[in-house]
Amino acid sequence: MQLSGAQILVQSLKAEGVEYVFGYPGGAVLEIYDALFQFNKLKHILVRHEQAAVHAADAYSRTSGKVGVALVTSGPGATNAVTGIATAYSDSIPMVIITGQVGTPAIGTDAFQEVDTVGITRPCVKHNFLVTNVNELAPTIKKAFQIAASGRPGPVVVDVPKDVTQAMAKFSYPQEDIFIRSYQPVTQGHTGQIKKAIQILASAKRPLVYFGGGVVLGNAHQELVDLVRLTGMPCTGTLMGLGAYPSSDRQYLGMLGMHGTYEANLAMQNADVVLAVGARFDDRVISVPSKFLDKPKKIIHVDVDPSSIAKRVKVDVPIVGDVKKVLSEMICLWKKQELLLNPAALEKWWETLETWRGRNCLWFECEDELIKPQYVVKKLAEVTNNSAIITSDVGQHQMFAAQYYPFERPRQWLNSGGLGTMGVGLPYAIGAKLAAPDQDVFCITGEGSIQMNIQELSTCFQYKLPINIVTLNNGYLGMVRQWQELYYSNRESETYFDSLPDFVKLTEAYGHIGIRVDKKSDVEGALREAVKQKDRLVFLNFITDKKQNVFPMVGNGKGLDEMVLPPHMRETPMDSDVNDVKDRDYDIRSVP
Numbered sequence: 001m002q003l004s005g006a007q008i009l010v011q012s013l014k015a016e017g018v019e020y021v022f023g024y025p026g027g028a029v030l031e032i033y034d035a036l037f038q039f040n041k042l043k044h045i046l047v048r049h050e051q052a053a054v055h056a057a058d059a060y061s062r063t064s065g066k067v068g069v070a071l072v073t074s075g076p077g078a079t080n081a082v083t084g085i086a087t088a089y090s091d092s093i094p095m096v097i098i099t100g101q102v103g104t105p106a107i108g109t110d111a112f113q114e115v116d117t118v119g120i121t122r123p124c125v126k127h128n129f130l131v132t133n134v135n136e137l138a139p140t141i142k143k144a145f146q147i148a149a150s151g152r153p154g155p156v157v158v159d160v161p162k163d164v165t166q167a168m169a170k171f172s173y174p175q176e177d178i179f180i181r182s183y184q185p186v187t188q189g190h191t192g193q194i195k196k197a198i199q200i201l202a203s204a205k206r207p208l209v210y211f212g213g214g215v216v217l218g219n220a221h222q223e224l225v226d227l228v229r230l231t232g233m234p235c236t237g238t239l240m241g242l243g244a245y246p247s248s249d250r251q252y253l254g255m256l257g258m259h260g261t262y263e264a265n266l267a268m269q270n271a272d273v274v275l276a277v278g279a280r281f282d283d284r285v286i287s288v289p290s291k292f293l294d295k296p297k298k299i300i301h302v303d304v305d306p307s308s309i310a311k312r313v314k315v316d317v318p319i320v321g322d323v324k325k326v327l328s329e330m331i332c333l334w335k336k337q338e339l340l341l342n343p344a345a346l347e348k349w350w351e352t353l354e355t356w357r358g359r360n361c362l363w364f365e366c367e368d369e370l371i372k373p374q375y376v377v378k379k380l381a382e383v384t385n386n387s388a389i390i391t392s393d394v395g396q397h398q399m400f401a402a403q404y405y406p407f408e409r410p411r412q413w414l415n416s417g418g419l420g421t422m423g424v425g426l427p428y429a430i431g432a433k434l435a436a437p438d439q440d441v442f443c444i445t446g447e448g449s450i451q452m453n454i455q456e457l458s459t460c461f462q463y464k465l466p467i468n469i470v471t472l473n474n475g476y477l478g479m480v481r482q483w484q485e486l487y488y489s490n491r492e493s494e495t496y497f498d499s500l501p502d503f504v505k506l507t508e509a510y511g512h513i514g515i516r517v518d519k520k521s522d523v524e525g526a527l528r529e530a531v532k533q534k535d536r537l538v539f540l541n542f543i544t545d546k547k548q549n550v551f552p553m554v555g556n557g558k559g560l561d562e563m564v565l566p567p568h569m570r571e572t573p574m575d576s577d578v579n580d581v582k583d584r585d586y587d588i589r590s591v592p
Contacts, residue, residue, distance in 0.1 A: 005134040006031035006165040007039070009098070012141040014041050015173040018069050020060060020434055021045070022053040026073025027113065028100025031165035045434065045463060048455040050077050052427040054084025055453070058093050059424075059431030062414050063389065065219065067148050068093070068431070073100040075113030078159075079120065083421060085155050086124035090418025091240060092217055094153035096144045103163040104132050117159045126154030127183075134167035142174045151185030152305035153217055185304065189321030194329050197275070197300040197317045198339060204273035204298075205345040207233045210256070213240030213417065214278020214303060214323050216410040221245070223327035224277065230331060232346055234353055236264040238279050240417040243407035248386075253353065257285040258554045259399045262361035262569070263353055265552065265560040266577065270352075273298045278323045281313045282418075289313050291559030302326045356577055359569055361552055362403055369519045371544045373397060373472040376523055377404040380442060380470060383527045388412075388440040391428035393449030394420045396478035399550045401444040423452030429467040430459060440468070440531060447473040447500055447541075457510035460537050468530045469539045471503065474546045482549045486564065487556075507539035514539045 003011065009032055013021065022045045025033045036044055047053045050072045057068030068088075072081045078099040088095050102111040118130050127147050129140050137160070144156040201207055215224050221244045228235045228251055235245055236256040245252050254261035256268050268274070268286070274297055279285070286292040289312050301315040302323055309318045319326055366372045377400050380388075386406045391414040392398040398415055407413045414428045429443040450471055460467060481495040504514030513536050517526045523542065530538040551566035561578055 002168045003171045004031065004035065004165065005137050005167050005169070006035040008134070008137050008169065008171045009141065009160065009165065010035040010039050010042065011171055012138050012173055013069060016145050018042060021069050021071050022047060022057040023071030024050050024053055024077060026077050026100060028074035028102060028162050029071060031162065032071065045459065047459050049453065050080035051084050052453050052456045054081045054097060055087065055424050055427035056431035057095055058084060058088045059391065059414050059428035060435045061093050061095055063411055063432045063435035065411065067145055068095040070095065070097045074102055075115050078115055078117045082121060082124065085121055085157065087416050087419045087421045087424060088155040089124045089126065091213060091416065092153050093155065094148040095155040096148055097155055097157045099157060099159045101159045101161040104161045107161065117157065121157045125157050128157035128159065130159045131164055132161065134164050134169040137164065138171060138173050139178060143178055143180065146177050147183060186320050187304065187322040187325060189319045189326035189329060191329065193317055193319045194326060195333060197319060198330055198334050200273055200298050200300060200317065201231065201275060202339040202341060205342060206270060206272045206349045207341065208267050208271035209233050209235035209275045209277065210268060210279055211235060211241045211244055211277045212238040212279025215241055215244040218278060218304065218323040220324035220327055221410045223324055223331065227327055227331050230334060231341060234267060236268060238285055239402055239415065241279065242402060243410045243412045246408045247406035248408060255402055259403065259550050259552065262359055262552055262563065263356035265554065265563060266356050267353055269560040270295060271297055276301045277327065278303060280308045280311065286313065287554050287558055287560060294559065361566060361569060363568055366520065369521060371517065371520050371523060371542055373400045373544045373548055374404050375520060376470065376472060376542050376544070377401055377444065379524050380527055381405045383524065383531060384440055388442050389414070389432050389436060391415065391425050391432055391441065391443045393425035393445040394422045395446050395449060396482065396550050397444050397446045397472040400472070422449040425449060426453050426456045426469065430456060430465055433465045433467050442468045442470055444470045444472065446478060447471055447475065447497065448477050457507065457512060461511040465537065466533060466535050467537055471539070471541050472544050473541055474544045474548065475500065476546060503539060503541040512537040512539060514541065516541045518543045
């Protein structure tokens with residue numbers, strides 16, 4: 001039996017086990033939408049903007065661990081999707097985005113709704129294809145899923161001209177992976193390098209495990225926990241790595257980086273051996289490489305992507321491979337060789353870390369009825385027993401969520417870490433809820449970010465998605481205003497909102513429940529009410545302190561030991577804590 005290209009495409013998606021397709025129809029993809037209607041084998045989620053389609057597919061992938069799928073039309077459909085594609089690319093999320101294209105005879109003629117999708121998306125995809133022959137459609141879809149999910153994951157775009165979707169051909173979907181000569185990712189770490197790594201770790205006086213989103217994407221969280229507990233080492237995670245190690249565990253020092261904890265940042269700066277797993281030493285984590293390396297340290301770097309290793313920081317032991325496999329081998333060799341860290345040195349290191357942790361860098365004053373954003377997040381954690389899936393937009397609220405919600409498991413925290421895309425929170429919540437319908441999903445956002453894709457409240461109503469939106473409304477683009485306060489002499493240039501909608505009425509107009517909260521004493525009750533509403537979307541508009549800042553903070557060009565501290569810590573200079581390392585018989589300049 002022969003099928004049309006559109007039917008072949010739909011059948012190929014079904015063969016890949018696709019459950020949801022997020023999309024928006026248009027002229028170039030009408031054949032595909034007709035095939036979706038006829039076969040009725042996939043669930044299509046009709047969003048209200050193509051950007052939201054890709055974001056929702058992205059979140060579905062982050063939550064489920066599967067490859068997310070989005071479908072958009074040519075021209076503006078494809079260009080609207082680019083922000084979502086770039087967001088997924090920055091965070092290494094496995095996705096396949098199918099874009100419609102004008103018929104092959106019309107390509108290059110400036111036809112109606114024609115853009116060079118392959119050219120436009122080339123810088124922000126793992127790979128892309130333009131399918132010009134219907135016989136190549138099924139194997140191309142197979143390759144797209146294969147490339148998206150293997151090695152370092154990422155989005156793959158498949159551009160399909162309309163005449164290809166109309167052409168007829170026999171359908172035969174490849175059962176095995178297709179050999180791609182130019183793409184052979186390394187997954188098994190070099191045993192010699194792994195042996196060298198554990199010997200260096202065993203000789204460390206101030207060891208630290210630094211993990212990132214690669215541990216989550218590589219499903220290596222249990223191996224990470226096993227290694228950290230086996231060795232007794234402290235660990236710290238990036239924004240993207242949150243949840244890979246349980247936040248409640250004593251050996252976890254909290255998130256590090258620009259808004260990391262005091263103890264995590266000082267540990268990273270003063271460690272003598274750093275084991276980096278699935279992380280890339282980016283600018284938001286270590287800031288300036290020269291300042292980070294001012295105190296010499298041995299660095300072991302494990303990553304599936306060879307281009308990420310030594311990209312910003314020179315490393316001593318590079319290990320290219322799947323993080324799950326590499327950590328498993330490290331654990332096996334550590335046990336086999338019966339290695340132990342120096343007990344006396346490790347005890348001194350932990351004494352230092354506990355001193356830094358005792359400074360309580362995330363403490364905040366909350367004595368009157370003015371709502372502090374940190375208080376809302378802490379209460380949310382309490383009400384949900386630290387178990388909800390949390391999505392966020394980008395800004396102060398994102399950092400407050402990362403700092404004050406204790407993530408206990410992987411794939412519990414969804415945010416745009418690399419690209420920093422405002423507007424992802426609501427479509428992320430849509431994708432997360434569809435991937436995990438039995439779990440509570442909360443979107444923590446701001447009054448600026450939520451308006452960038454607020455039209456997706458309509459999508460939530462159509463598909464009866466009972467998510468909860470927590471808006472920390474301070475009337476400002478808070479993170480930009482914070483920088484203006486600290487570095488631009490309080491010149492608040494275009495960061496204050498003079499006109500905001502009545503979010504309660506707007507939410508109700510979309511068919512949902514809206515609640516405005518003005519007093520601290522009403523915060524917990526409102527959150528509990530939202531949790532009770534198992535079949536309705538609840539939009540909580542918390543009116544928060546307008547000038548609350550996120551601390552600690554590492555400014556541009558500063559080192560991890562040059563943090564801007566919260567007010568309650570400023571009376572004690574940071575230098576005294578850094579020098580405390582030397583006072584404990586450590587030689588900062590010596591490494592194994």
